[in-house]
Amino acid sequence: MNRSPRALAAMVVAPVAFGIAFVALWEAAVKVLDLQPYFLPPPSAIWREFQANAALIWEATKVSGSNALVGLVIGTVLGVALAFVLSRFRVLNELVTPLAVALNAVPIFVLVALFNNMFSVTSEVPRRLMVTLVVNFIVLVNVAKGLTQVDRTHVELMRSYAASEVAVLRKVRVPNAVPYLFIALKIAAPAAVITAFVSEYFGGSQNGLGSRIVGNIAISKNATAWGYVLGACLLGLAFYLAAVLAERAATPGRPQSAE
C-alpha cells in the first residue's frame, strides 16, 4: 500500500464529492419537484429541526444509547466467556453452533415482545436483554472461530515444545482470537444501537429515539422525525467509531481487519 499525499487526497476527495453531490441533489430535488414534507423534507429543514430539538434528541439518545451500551458490554463479556467454554468442549460447540446459525437467519429482535411479558413493559430490562442477546451471538461466533481456527503449524510447533493445553491457549489461541473479537465488535457495536432502537417499537416507555420517531410521525411532524433519525445515525456512527478506536488502541502495529 503506497499512500502518497496524492493518493490520500484522492481517497478523501471522491467520497466528499459524492457526499456533497448527494445532499445537494436531495435539496434540489425537493425544491424542484416540490416534494411534500411527509415524503421527503430537504436536508436544510432536517438540520433546522435537529438544532431546534437538540436537547430533546439528546435526552432520547441517552436512553437508547445507554440501553445499547449496557447490552453491548454485557453481551461482549458473555460472548467471550461462552466462546472459551465452547472452544474447550466440542459437544457444547456442536450444540450451540447450529443454534447460532439458525438465530442468524431469524428476525431475532421479535423476542422483545416475549421479554416485555416476562419482565415488565415499563422497565428497560427487556430492551437491554435483547441487545445483550444479539451482541452475545455475534461475539460468541467470531471469538470461537478465532480460538479454534488457528494455524495448524503453530499448534504442532507448540506440541513439539511439549506445551500444555493451557499454554497453547495462551500463546496461540488467544492471540489468534483477538482480531476476531474486534471484527465482532465492529459488527456488534452498530448492531447494538439498531437493536436498542428497534426494541422500542414493541411498546414500553416512550423515551428513546425509536419511540420518538414513531411519535413524531403520528403527529405529522416528519421533519422533526428526520431530525431524530439524524441523531440515531450519529449514535450508530459513534458506537462504530468507538469500536474502531478500541481496535487501534488494543492492537497497535497490527494490520487492521478489513470490513
Place this chain on the structure above:
Amino acid sequence: MTNAVDVRGVSKAFNRGRPDEVRALVDVDLAIEPGEFVSMIGPSGCGKSTALRLMANLLEPTSGDVHVNGKPARKARLDQDYGMAFQQAGLFDWRNVTKNVELPLELKGWDRSRRRERALEMLHLVKLDEFAEHMPWQLSGGMQQRVAIARALAAHPPLLLMDEPFGALDEMTREHMQAELLRICGETSTTVVFVTHSIPEAVYLSTRVVVMSPRPGRITDVIDVDLGPRRDVDTREDPAFFKKITEVREALRGMERASSSEAAGPPQPAGMEDR
C-alpha cells in the same frame, strides 16, 4: 523471414517519477526466429517476467518497440498470435477440462461443435483424452498444467509464452512435463519463449538461453544450446548437457560477481517479478 518476436531497445520502468521507481528493464534487444525455443533465466527482479509480459502486450514498454509475428505487440494480441501459460495453471474452477480449453475459442466466437472438436484434439495432444469431462480440481498439478498448455495452444498460435509454467511442480513431474512440452511443440512447430528459475530446465528445453541480471533488469548473456532437436532421458546424462549447465551457471555467477562489486542496492520490491 519475419521474426517471431522482435524486441528493440526496450526499457520498462514502474512507478515512474516516484521515489520508489523501479527500472525493471533497460535497453533490451532480442530477436527470436520462428521454431526457436528461447528460455529467459535470471534471479528474482531481473525483469524476465516483465519482458514476457511486454511480448504479450500485457504491459506497455516505457520506451522501445516490441513486435510479434511482424506486427506491433498490441495488434498481435488482438489477433491472438500467441498463447500464454502461467506458473499457476489458472484453470477456471467452474468449467470442466474441455470447457477450459475451449475458453479462447469461445472468445473468438467459434461455434460450439467446432470448438469442442478442437478442444478434444488438443486434449489428445496433451494425452488427457479420458479427463475431458473432469473438473480441474479433480486433476493433479501436472495434469492441470497440461490442460493449461492445451488451452494456450487451442487456437493454434505460432508462439507460446510461458511464465515458469512448471515452477510449482515436483521434480519428477517437472522432467516429464518438459519432455512432453518438447514433443508437443515439435508436433505443432510452435515457437516458445520460456521464463524459468531452473538452469537444467532452461538448458534441456532451449535452443537459446537468455541470461538476465537485476537492478536494472538487462540481458547479460545469450547462450546457444546445440544439443540437437531430439532430446530424451539420455540427454539429461549427456556430458554436453552438463557442460551447457555449467556455462549458464558461470554466466549467472559472473553477473553476481559483477553486481556484488557494486554497492548492494536496496532489495527489489516484492511482487515486482512474480505478479
Place this chain on the structure above:
Amino acid sequence: MSEAAAVRPARSDSAPRARDGYLHRLRAVWMFALALLLVAVLWELYKVVGPQDGGTVFGWKILPRANDQAMPHVWQMLARFGEPERAGFPGTILTTILSGAWFTFRLSFAGFVIGAAVGLGLAVLMARFRVVERGLLPYLVVSQTVPLIALAPLVVSWGGKLHLGAFEWPRWLSAAVLGAFLAFFPVAVGTLKGLTSAPPTAVELMDSYAASWRQTLFKLRFPAAVPYMVPAFRLAATASVVGVVVAELSTGLAGGIGRLIIEYAREATADPAKVYTAVFGAAALGLFMAGIVGVADVVLMRNRPREALE
C-alpha cells in the same frame, strides 16, 4: 469442517473431509434438534425453580417472572397452534400465522429481489469504475453502522399519500422497499469483493485473449464471484425479512407476521401462549428464506472444489 480440523490437528487428515460433508450436516441437524430440546428443558426447569414474580440480583430486577402468564409451558405454546385465533373463530391459529408469514414472505421476497438487483448493479459499477468505488463504498460501509431502520416509519408513511402521476404508492411497497434497503448492502459489498477476487493471472489470461471487459465480467469475474455472492445473498435474505418486519411493527401495516406479534403481545395477560405462535412463525419465515438461498447455494456450487464451500 476446518474448525474440527484445527481443534484436533493430530487426528485430522484432509482425505475424509469431502466424504464427511454430508454426515457432518446430518449431525448438525440432529444437534440443532437436541439444542432446541435443551432450551425447552431449561425453560421448564426455570419455571420450576424461578421466582413467580421475577427477582432481583444485586438489586437489579433481571430474573424473569416464572408464572404461567409471563412464561407459558412449552406444551401450551405448541397446543395453541391447534386452537382458534379467538374463541368462536373458525379455523386454527396456525392458518392465521401461516397466512401472516406468507404475506410477510411475499414482501420480503420482493424486497430481496429489488435489493439484490440494486446491489448487483452497484457492485458492477464499482468494479468497473474505481472512482465510483472510492466515492460510494465509504458511504455504503457507514450506512451499515447507522440505524437506517429508523427510516422505516418514514418510508411507510408514504403509503396512501404519495402519488407519482397516476401511481399511488401502496403501503406494502414501502415495506418491500425497506426490505430492499437492508438487503442491497450485503449483496453490493459481497459481489464487489467477489468480482475483484479473480486471481491476477486469470485476468492476465483474459487480457492475453484480448477479451473485452464484458467478456471478462461474464466469463471470469461473475463465476469467480459466486462463492462470495452466496453468503452475501444469505445475509440479504435475512435482512429483507428484518426490514419488512420492522416496517410492519413501526407503522401498523396489517396482514403480516410482525403485526401479529404486536397484536398478540398485547393479549399476553389473557392468552400468554398466543404470542409465541407468532414468534415461531417469524422464526420459520426467516429459516425458510435462508433455505431458499441454501438450495441456490447447493445448485450453484455443485461443481466447485470443497474448500470453496467454507
